[in-house]
Structure formats: structure tokens, C-alpha cells
Amino acid sequence: MRPARALIDLQALRHNYQLARELTGAKALAVVKADAYGHGAVRVAQALQAQADGFAVACIEEALELRAAGISGPILLLEGFFEADELPLIIEHDLWCVVHSLWQLEAIEQAALSAPLTVWLKLDSGMHRVGLHPKDYHDAYQRLLASGKVTKIVLMSHFARADELDCASSDEQVAVFEAARQGLAAEVSLRNSPSVMGWPSVSSDWVRPGIMLYGATPFGENQAIAARLQPVMTLESKVISVRELPAGEPVGYGARFITQKPMRIGVVAMGYADGYPRHAPTGTPVLVAGQRSQLLGRVSMDMLCIDLTDVPQADLGSTVELWGKNILASDVATAADTIPYQIFCNLRRVPRVYSGA
Numbered sequence: 613m614r615p616a617r618a619l620i621d622l623q624a625l626r627h628n629y630q631l632a633r634e635l636t637g638a639k640a641l642a643v644v645k646a647d648a649y650g651h652g653a654v655r656v657a658q659a660l661q662a663q664a665d666g667f668a669v670a671c672i673e674e675a676l677e678l679r680a681a682g683i684s685g686p687i688l689l690l691e692g693f694f695e696a697d698e699l700p701l702i703i704e705h706d707l708w709c710v711v712h713s714l715w716q717l718e719a720i721e722q723a724a725l726s727a728p729l730t731v732w733l734k735l736d737s738g739m740h741r742v743g744l745h746p747k748d749y750h751d752a753y754q755r756l757l758a759s760g761k762v763t764k765i766v767l768m769s770h771f772a773r774a775d776e777l778d779c780a781s782s783d784e785q786v787a788v789f790e791a792a793r794q795g796l797a798a799e800v801s802l803r804n805s806p807s808v809m810g811w812p813s814v815s816s817d818w819v820r821p822g823i824m825l826y827g828a829t830p831f832g833e834n835q836a837i838a839a840r841l842q843p844v845m846t847l848e849s850k851v852i853s854v855r856e857l858p859a860g861e862p863v864g865y866g867a868r869f870i871t872q873k874p875m876r877i878g879v880v881a882m883g884y885a886d887g888y889p890r891h892a893p894t895g896t897p898v899l900v901a902g903q904r905s906q907l908l909g910r911v912s913m914d915m916l917c918i919d920l921t922d923v924p925q926a927d928l929g930s931t932v933e934l935w936g937k938n939i940l941a942s943d944v945a946t947a948a949d950t951i952p953y954q955i956f957c958n959l960r961r962v963p964r965v966y967s968g969a
């Protein structure tokens with residue numbers, strides 16, 4: 613059998629969830645959209661179900677997958693509904709619903725609902741992606757109440773730049789939010805992972821951690837709390853071929869790497885079809901036979917090459933960690949000019965093996 617696999621440590625996941633709670637003293641919706649950032653939404657939700665205050669997903673399809681698997685706690689649809697005909701299902705499956713646009717508000721006003729909704733009313737406090745304009749916010753709140761179709765409203769917004777610690781934008785967004793919600797007595801939800809980890813003064817009854825649950829830091833720079841996260845996913849495989857090359861020989865597609873000295877090269881069963889980033893360059897860290905080494909040349913679809921020259925104990929069959937507890941996914945992401953979010957979401961083909969359930 614091909615040796616590539618993703619080990620998922622559910623104990624580490626629970627540790628990270630607890631850390632988000634502990635850091636904020638708030639209720640926390642575990643964000644499990646996009647198949648729990650590639651970790652497997654059902655298994656992740658099952659592992660967190662006993663402790664989590666609820667879950668958040670991107671769409672009703674993702675929510676229904678969790679309900680079908682027996683997840684019974686609150687599930688928030690982070691973008692609400694995409695079409696009004698989802699509303700009966702939202703009621704039937706007892707889902708919480710973001711309202712981010714006036715068309716959604718109008719759809720609720722016009723719908724015949726068999727039970728009232730829980731709505732998270734989203735303000736655009738400066739990210740300018742989705743969310744109501746501050747001038748419409750009070751009015752939207754009052755209209756939802758007046759519709760008689762809503763049982764509870766939570767006030768929410770989302771940060772655009774909370775992963776930049778020396779940037780004023782998050783404080784400005786909080787100020788816009790506070791002004792817009794003046795006089796509205798309702799719970800508040802503002803904080804994503806970078807805000808939970810890097811902005812201790814932001815007050816938020818509900819937090820919405822995603823990436824930190826999976827043990828990766830959203831920060832490109834050093835940040836104190838990051839060391840307290842436990843990586844959840846270990847992507848590993850094995851060396852399936854070893855060769856010795858003299859100086860001056862090319863390695864892999866496009867001859868992107870050429871040996872400058874005699875070298876020992878290991879071929880690993882892992883490629884971009886597994887989600888390993890094709891743009892990871894020579895020098896991207898890997899761990900082989902317990903020792904740090906580096907990627908060489910271009911990543912191909914099913915294989916990649918690594919340097920065994922200074923790892924004499926490595927041989928055919930040696931285990932290679934592409935990311936995990938030793939090689940941080942955020943470091944691989946940085947090397948490949950992307951973010952750990954995308955590294956995780958891209959995972960495919962590789963069987964996931966769970967422990968710590």
C-alpha cells in the first residue's frame with residue numbers, strides 16, 4: 613500500500629479548543645468549514661462535541677453532513693443561506709443563520725417559517741466583503757425583531773487584518789462595530805483565531821476559532837501564544853527510492869535542482885496530487901528518519917525528492933514528515949508562498965488516520 617497518510621491527533625484538537633476558551637473566557641464555535649480545514653469535519657465535530665459550544669460551517673450542505681452524523685449541538689451557517697428555499701431546512705435542522713446582506717433580511721421577512729430563527733447579524737466593520745453597512749445595521753436589527761420570525765440575534769463582524777499585530781485596522785474595526793451596535797442589547801461575536809491569539813483586549817461573548825484548532829498559527833511573525841498550540845495533522849510518507857548522484861546532475865522535472873557536489877537523494881511517495889504544494893521550492897523543510905532535511909527540485913504529482921546526503925541513518929522505508937509536530941505547516945506554507953489554511957484545505961487522496969478519539 614502507498615505509505616502516504618495524514619495522522620490526525622484528536623487529543624491535540626481538544627487541547628487547542630480548550631486553549632481558545634481559556635484565552636478568551638468566551639463561548640467558542642469550533643469552525644469546521646471546508647471539511648474541518650481538511651481534517652475531516654465529522655470526526656473533528658464528534659471529537660469536540662462533548663466540550664464545544666457549537667460549530668460553524670460555510671453552507672447548509674456542510675451542516676447537513678454533520679447533522680446526518682449525529683452532531684446535535686448548535687451549527688452556525690457563516691454565510692447564511694444562498695437561496696431563500698434553504699430556510700425551511702434551516703428551521704428543520706435547527707441551524708443558526710448569519711444574515712450578511714439586505715436581500716437575506718428581505719427573504720426572511722417574506723418567508724413563511726414554521727419556527728423562529730436564530731440569526732447572527734453581520735456588520736461590515738471595514739473588511740468590505742460581506743456584512744451590512746453600519747448605517748443599515750440598527751434598522752436591520754429592528755426589522756428582524758419586527759418580522760416575528762427571529763427568536764435570538766447575535767451581533768457579529770469579522771476582522772480583515774487581525775494577523776498583523778502592528779496594524780491599526782483591527783482597532784478601527786472594533787470602533788466601527790461598537791458605534792454601530794450602540795443601544796442594541798445582544799451578544800457579540802468578533803474574534804477569529806488571530807484575534808483570539810493576538811488581541812486579548814477585544815471583547816466578544818462568542819469567539820470563532822478555526823485555524824488555531826488545528827494547531828497552526830495564522831501569524832507570519834513570531835507570536836507568543838503560537839507555542840501553546842499543538843499541531844493536529846501530521847502528513848507523512850516514506851522513502852521509496854534512494855540514489856547517489858555525482859556533482860552536476862539534475863533532479864526532477866525541469867532540472868530545477870542540480871547537484872553542486874556528490875549527493876544522496878531520497879524519493880518520497882508524496883506529491884501535489886496529495887495536496888503538497890507544488891510551489892514549495894528547494895530548501896522547504898522536511899523531517900526524515902528523525903532529522904531535519906530539505907526538499908530538492910520540483911514537486912511532482914505523486915513524488916518528491918529530498919536530500920539524504922547528511923542523513924546517513926535515512927534509507928529505503930524511512931519515515932518522512934512533510935508537516936506535523938516537528939515541521940510546522942505554517943513554515944511549509946511560508947516556504948511555498950501560501951498560508952497553512954490552504955495547505956490543509958488542499959489535502960486529498962491521502963487516507964486520514966485518527967487517534968485520541
Ligand SMILES: *Cc1c(COP(=O)(O)O)cnc(C)c1O
Nearest residue numbers: 643690770804805820821822823
Ligand atoms: C473561517 C471563518 C472563521 C475562522 O477563521 P480562522 O482564521 O480560521 O480562525 C471565523 N469567522 C468567519 C466568519 C469565518 O468565515
